[in-house]
Amino acid sequence: MNDIEHIENGSETASGGVSSISAGEGSPKMTTRNVEVYYGEKQAINGVSIDINMDNVTAFIGPSGCGKSTFLRCLNRMNDTIPIAKVTGDIELDNEDIYAPDMDVVQLRARVGMVFQKPNPFPKSIYDNIAYGPRIHGLASGKDELDHIVETSLQRAGLWGEVQDRLDDSGTALSGGQQQRLCIARAIAVDPEVILMDEPCSALDPIATAKIEELIHEIRGKYAIVIVTHNMQQAARVSQRTAFFHLGTLVEYGVTSDIFTNPTQEKTRDYITGRYG
Amino acid sequence: MNSAAISPVDPTPTDWRGEVMQRRIKKRYAAERRFKTLGIGSVLLSASFLAFLLFVMVGNGLRGFTQTELPLDLDFPALTGGASASQFEGPNAEANLKSLGVQEIVDAGIDIQYGENSELFSAGAWKAVRSAILQNPNIVEQKTTLTLPVESEIDVAYKSDGSKAAEQIVAKFDNELSTGFNWNFLSNSDATDPMQVGIWGALKGSLITMIITLLMAFPIGVLAALYLEEYAPKNRITDLIEVSINNLAAVPSIIFGLLGLAVFLNIFGLPRSAALVGGLTLALMTMPVIVISGRNAVKSVPPSIREAALGIGASPIQVVFHHVLPLALPGILTGTIIGMARALGETAPLLMIGMRAFIATPPNGVTDPATVLPVQIFLWSDEVNRGFVEKTSAAIIVLLLFLLTMNALAIYLRNRFETRW
Incomplete structure (x- = not known):
């Protein structure tokens, strides 16, 4: 605990007064300490320290360009694909440093799954979309087992009833909302521990959005979920913890209801009441 | 709202139905018609050139x-x-x-x-x-x-x-x-008597040469394109390589012939006039085209697909071979068709490596002396005997048919791999 407190102080100076970095009761699934991200010369994230809990849905909110997506992409090292991006600080998954040289990034991304802003199913059949992950990780020992994984993943994503008769159809032939649930099912199929969602509803209509939110409620607790959203109502609806980012710093992190009803920071209050953003 | 708010500069409302406006509209339509006429004219002109060419070729050639x-x-x-x-x-x-x-x-x-x-x-x-x-x-x-x-x-x-x-x-x-x-025309090789010449030797030579070219240029070109797009760091060396490849695609073909002569014949000591050397030389020429089109095809695969695959823990090589390559394949094949069609019609580099020799027997292997269709056409067009005129045209028809068959096959393959989004 000493260690955390020390870093807590560190982040205090960096971001100018974060109320808490703790995710609440229980040991955190992921911890980040003093994370900084640079795109070449430009600093995108400035000393962010945050804990992510297994039981909670954690929402990242903030105005466009505040670094919330960048920070999210640090959590499964998707930023590695950008050659000029440089990440410093500590990010741990179950007390393992994910930026350690001996961390296998391929396995990390299986453990920390991701759902993207735009639904991006593979141009393959619905079945193959789901089965691809288990296949490359060797999670199923036979056709029956693979069928089972596909079915349960689609069921958890609430898509089974709609697609069970047309598993051979192309994943790209589904509607936008269905495609996004297919992507969630695809992430679930590799049995991850954490699921990162980068504005998963920004390309969807309200009904599809409601379905995704319902789905997030249902799978909460099985996976640690982190969701980036522009939509503050959505953050209020789906999350238990909310972090407010502004200009690359973490301004405030706490219980969602507190953030929305009684924020401690002026910037948070201004943003939530719609004064900027 | 008052009119000043709409047009603060000029308070008088725009006269959309006035004479000035009507003239502008007329001018606009006239420009459109002119452009359309020019377009139709150029399409008709090129189509008539093509029709004329085909008419002359078929008219002369069928007699051959x-x-x-x-x-x-x-x-x-x-x-x-x-x-x-x-x-x-x-x-x-x-x-x-x-x-x-x-x-x-x-x-x-x-x-x-x-x-x-x-x-x-x-x-x-x-x-x-x-x-x-x-x-x-x-x-x-x-x-x-x-x-x-x-x-x-x-x-x-x-x-x-x-x-x-x-x-x-x-x-x-x-x-x-x-x-x-004249069945002999389809089964014989070159001869001095136009009544006895045949196209089979050159056709077989072209076939063997093309197979060697494809086997060399396609895998190397595709692997180079994939490496340069997906793996290579962006730095001065890769920039230099990119510029070199682009320049290589524009190098006159006879220079590739000189290169083939210097490298394959003089250094490696491969046999003169052989389909193997011809194929390798044409592969050198075709490869840059495949690399360039391959890179463009790989580049046009949406990054979201790569992210999706990486996001569920696919390794970079799995991303490339399971997702990027299948999606890029139609584009790569298009480039390959263009490159191979150019290689099939190429004469100059083959003259340099001795494939213009008089060869009266069809090649039975990659190292046998061989000639190819365009070189055969070139040789026959040079003959004094009038009997060769129609044989030249007939050989051109065979070459065009070969080209059409090759392209049809490639387009069929491309359509099979094409993914609907």
Whole structure:
């Protein structure tokens, strides 16, 4: 605990007064300490320290360009694909440093799954979309087992009833909302521990959005979920913890209801009441 | 809202129906019509060029597939001195025919029937008799009439206009002369007599050369494109490589011929005139085209697909081979078609490595002396004998058909791999 407190102080100076970095009761699934991200010369994230809990849905909110997506992409090292991006600080998954040289990034991304802003199913059949992950990780020992994984993943994503008769159809032939649930099912199929969602509803209509939110409620607790959203109502609806980012710093992190009803920071209050953003 | 808010500069409202506006609209429509007319004109012009080319080629070329024939009565029992049909069956048939001396028999037969005009028939006419015997040995035991190809000048005179002497002969035998399909053209190789030339040698040479080119250029080009796009760091060296490849695609083809001569013949000591060397040289020329089109195809695969695959823990190589390559394949194939079509029509680099030699037998392997269709066309177009004119056109038709077949195959493959989004 000493260690955390020390870093807590560190982040205090960096971001100018974060109320808490703790995710609440229980040991955190992921911890980040003093994370900084640079795109070449430009600093995108400035000393962010945050804990992510297994039981909670954690929402990242903030105005466009505040670094919330960048920070999210640090959590499964998707930023590695950008050659000029440089990440410093500590990010741990179950007390393992994910930026350690001996961390296998391929396995990390299986453990920390991701759902993207735009639904991006593979141009393959619905079945193959789901089965691809288990296949490359060797999670199923036979056709029956693979069928089972596909079915349960689609069921958890609430898509089974709609697609069970047309598993051979192309994943790209589904509607936008269905495609996004297919992507969630695809992430679930590799049995991850954490699921990162980068504005998963920004390309969807309200009904599809409601379905995704319902789905997030249902799978909460099985996976640690982190969701980036522009939509503050959505953050209020789906999350238990909310972090407010502004200009690359973490301004405030706490219980969602507190953030929305009684924020401690002026910037948070201004943003939530719609004064900027 | 008042009008000042809409147009703060000019308070008077725009007169959309006024004369000035009408003139502007008229001008706009006129410009559109002009552009359309020019477009249609250029399409029609290029289409008519193409139609003219095809018309001339097919008109001349189809005659190259036929030959003029004259019947010859052969009294085999008398000429051979009573050979039996059984001699020319089974494994010894060829040897027995050789000892029989078909050529002398045919010459004697011509002398008997046409006497004073012994120059009537093609020098290769006896070969037709030979194959007729092999096909049906029974004819050697009876009197038979065979239609045999005539001499080249008479052939030309019969089909179009020939020399005076030949025209006289045509006039004399007009009733007996006929036109038949020249099967030999499809099965023979180059020859000095236009009646005996064939396209098969060059066609086979082209086929072998193209296969070698494809086997070399396609995998190397695709792997280079994938590496440069997906793996290579963006730095000065890769920039230099990119510029070099782009320049390489624009290098005149004869320079690749010199390169092939210097490297494959002089350094590696590979055989001259061989399809292997031709294929390797053309592969050098085709590779940059495949690399460039391949890189563009790989680049156009949406990054979201890569992210999706990486996001569920696919390794970079799995991303490339499971997702990027299948999606880029149609584009890569398009580039390959263009590159291969260019290679198929290429003459200059092959002249440098000796593939312009007179080669009378089709190649049986990659190191046998060979020639290719465009070089064969080039060689025939250079011949003095008028009989070669139509053979040149016929060879062009064969080349175009080869090209069409190759492209059709590639387009079929491309459509099969095409993904609907």
